[in-house]
Amino acid sequence: MSKGEETRQAILARAFELATVIGIAGVTIGRLAEETGLSKSGLFAHFGSKEALDVAIVEEASRQFVQSVMVPALREPRGEPRVRALFENWLAWGARPGGCFFVGASAELDDRPGPPRVALVRASHDWIDELAKAARIAVREGHFAASLDAEQFAFELYGIMLSCHQFSRFLREPDALTRTRTAFDRLVAAARPASARSR
């Protein structure tokens, strides 16, 4: 990795952390330069525009998300265990300072068209598709009922995650995590075949 790429990567690592906490718009060229010990223009040269920096931040976030949430889950057994791993890994991801990058960024970009939004939509879609896919596999494994609508399952699971984020980060509700796990267990239980619906 050349010197330039190395610096760029270091910038993005810090930019992603910052964006998670104070939002993408809060990651200012000046502030980021200060935090990385570079000059404004020196940092700027790595990206060419604020918009390109925003896109790079989203891509860095996606990279880290895949690395720390998706990949480890794919090592779990197919079916319900993998669904549960995706869920648990997401909880851990959302427990970092600033919460889940994507939740914050979505709200920030949802009425701001342009390349950063496109990149973020793609990442969100990938995540939801992954959830639905995991549910479909669980159906195939016999863990979930054949009649399950996997997309609907992903929709509702996503809602539980959003509610978790809202209750813990914004409302600072102490039992947010308990409520979240309860909701998840209810969702999974309802997804199981009638014969296995114990709880």
Place this chain on the structure above:
Amino acid sequence: MSKGEETRQAILARAFELATVIGIAGVTIGRLAEETGLSKSGLFAHFGSKEALDVAIVEEASRQFVQSVMVPALREPRGEPRVRALFENWLAWGARPGGCFFVGASAELDDRPGPPRVALVRASHDWIDELAKAARIAVREGHFAASLDAEQFAFELYGIMLSCHQFSRFLREPDALTRTRTAFDRLVAAARPASARSR
């Protein structure tokens, strides 16, 4: 209402619309002055600081929310019909340009302490309490099971709303509304007494 209050109210009405679409931070003194036909300083004098304006925007949003979502629902019969009315009124509220003010504002303020955040947390809490209260009444009316955890119900309902917002506004998923209603129906069905759990 004096001239000053009249102007202030007109400013806030526009400020709230704007904040819903471009976020609270996007509602700049200059921009708001331009849109209302006032000078920057003339407008500024009504609030004294940007932070005070932010608080006023949140309060205006709360006022309108109560007026157009809560109040009409309280005219519906107690129990499940009222729960459904709260839900449907919220859907209509979230269908305005910019979506639901509170969803956007929460993400914006969740890591920015201060009076605006406090005002927003209070409003969100009121809303969630209202949902839980409606669920408790439904239990008392016999529409929902006596074993229902009303707070958990509110938590999950809130999640469905958040997911709806995300899928329709951000992901532009065409069938977001259908998924939302399906999720709601599932939630309500699970809340009913075992004897009435038809669907």
Place this chain on the structure above:
DNA sequence: TGACAAATAGAACGATCGTTCTATTCTAGG
């Protein structure tokens, strides 16, 4: 090691931010 390119710094730009000042216009009550 020398040379060329890549990487970074520094200064300056116009624009816009929130805010403060003073001056002017308007409105309402005696």
Place this chain on the structure above:
DNA sequence: CCTAGAATAGAACGATCGTTCTATTTGTCA
């Protein structure tokens, strides 16, 4: 109708935004 005070305008402030320019330093490779 007159006047005191409320309401608004206008100009200016320092700060910071993204961006552009020209130097200067640094790394890389023949």
